[in-house]
Amino acid sequence: MNLLPSDDQLELVAAAGDFISSRPPIDEIRKHRDDTTLVDPEVWRDGAELGLLTLGLGEEFGGSGQSIDDEVMLFMELAKHLAVGPFLASTLGARVAAATGEDELVRRIGAGTAMIGLAELRGDGEIGADGFKGSFDLLDCAGCSHALLVSREGAALIELSEFGEITSAESVDPGTRLGGATVTSGRVTAWLPAKTEWIWGRGQILASAYLAGLAEAITEICTEHAKTREQFGRPIGVHQAIKHAVVDMTVRAESASAQTLFAAAALKADRPDTEFQILAAKTVAGQAAISNGSGSIQVHGGMGYTYEHNAHLYLKRAIVYKQLFAGASEVLADLLDLEAAQ
Numbered sequence: 001m002n003l004l005p006s007d008d009q010l011e012l013v014a015a016a017g018d019f020i021s022s023r024p025p026i027d028e029i030r031k032h033r034d035d036t037t038l039v040d041p042e043v044w045r046d047g048a049e050l051g052l053l054t055l056g057l058g059e060e061f062g063g064s065g066q067s068i069d070d071e072v073m074l075f076m077e078l079a080k081h082l083a084v085g086p087f088l089a090s091t092l093g094a095r096v097a098a099a100t101g102e103d104e105l106v107r108r109i110g111a112g113t114a115m116i117g118l119a120e121l122r123g124d125g126e127i128g129a130d131g132f133k134g135s136f137d138l139l140d141c142a143g144c145s146h147a148l149l150v151s152r153e154g155a156a157l158i159e160l161s162e163f164g165e166i167t168s169a170e171s172v173d174p175g176t177r178l179g180g181a182t183v184t185s186g187r188v189t190a191w192l193p194a195k196t197e198w199i200w201g202r203g204q205i206l207a208s209a210y211l212a213g214l215a216e217a218i219t220e221i222c223t224e225h226a227k228t229r230e231q232f233g234r235p236i237g238v239h240q241a242i243k244h245a246v247v248d249m250t251v252r253a254e255s256a257s258a259q260t261l262f263a264a265a266a267l268k269a270d271r272p273d274t275e276f277q278i279l280a281a282k283t284v285a286g287q288a289a290i291s292n293g294s295g296s297i298q299v300h301g302g303m304g305y306t307y308e309h310n311a312h313l314y315l316k317r318a319i320v321y322k323q324l325f326a327g328a329s330e331v332l333a334d335l336l337d338l339e340a341a342q
Contacts, residue, residue: 005073009069009070009073012055012066012073013074015050016052016077019050019052020047020078023040023043025038025082025084026081026310028040029082029175033174036177037143038175038177039086039143044085044112045113047112048109048110048112049111051063052074052078052087053090053109053110054106054109055070055071055091057094057110058098061098061106061107062106062107063110067264067268068202068205068264068267068268069264069265069268071091071206071264072260072261073209075088075206075209075213076209076212076213076216077213078213079209079212079213080213080214080216080220081217082314084176085115085140086117086141086144088118088206088324089117089139089148090115092116092150092155092202092203093116094110094116095202096155096156096192096199097109097157099197100190100191100192101190105146108145114144114146115143115144115145116145116146116148116157117139117140117141117142117144117148118139118147118324119137119138119139119141119148120136120137120139120149120323120324120325121136121151122134122135122137122180127151127153127156128156128191129156129191129193130188131187132149132156132158132183133183133185133186134182135181135182135183136149136180136181136182136183137178137179137180138163138166138180138181139171139178140177141166141177141179142177144160145159145160146158146159146160147160150199150200150203152194152200153194154191154194154199155191155192155199155203156188156189156191157190158186158187158189159189162186162187163181165181166180166181167181172316173313173316173317174313174316175316176320201267201274201275201278202267203324204263204279204281205260205267205281207282207321208256208259208260208263208284208286209260210321211285211288211289211318212253212256212257212285212288214293214317214321215288215318216253216256217314218249218289218292218293218295218311218315219246219250221296221310222245222249222292222295222296223250225299226242226243226299242299245299246299248291249291249292249295249296252287252291252292253288255284256284256288259277259284260284263277263280266278275338276335276338279331279335280335282326283335286318286321286322286331289314289318289321289322290318290319290322292314293315293318297311297312297315
């Protein structure tokens, strides 16, 4: 199986990278770190019109009809630039809307006039076609019309007003807005059961892609730093401690990318070991992003520990994405319980 990107995929990644880098997200994170949202509506519409949210949807829904491995490549690129906004939830939410007959919502998401935030169940609760209840963390929901709730059993689109009063909370990642809400009885706008389409698995793959992209970006930053940072007249990269650290980062990033792409291929081919490959991707990519992020701060020395340096931003984004759809310990436990892991 050839896991190398095609020319079309490379062209897609280049176009996305050019668009995002023309409006540097890191500058926006620092400039608007105390604002309610980091999303510029005009920039969001431009990105949506470029097809960043509907890449995997059919042409009848205004999408490009590309496969999940193309979406994986896109999310890796979004991660490298620390793109801000609910890209993951809006991408998955558009898919749920398309599959449940919410055509107008699909159109609005594709046009960039509607955004979908992400809701994560915290502790006990219920999510189903008949409604939802429990305590929820809400990620990047400011300015959104709906929130996406995902479980192994299915995925739900919920009007944001159904969450009632949302309490703002400080996120470890200054590029992610976090809130909380408790719902005793809420109404679901659209419900897509997992037997129709497994959004949970798809979401885990795209979250893994984002983590793999973070791991790769961190490696590139550290490699460049090791070449250009000098101490006593010599680049710090000549020292084995730095050299070995960067090599380890490279191996972790390559492993994360390869496993994530293989998980995408497994989902597309409906392989019997698809769940194993997906959980493996989330585990490998999550560990790669966290380990590379921590190592980056060490490689950059004293300045790596300062807020003004970018090193901590990648690590903090990795902490958020590693917990999406299921905590790291839950993912690992589920992975080890599968027959393929025995």
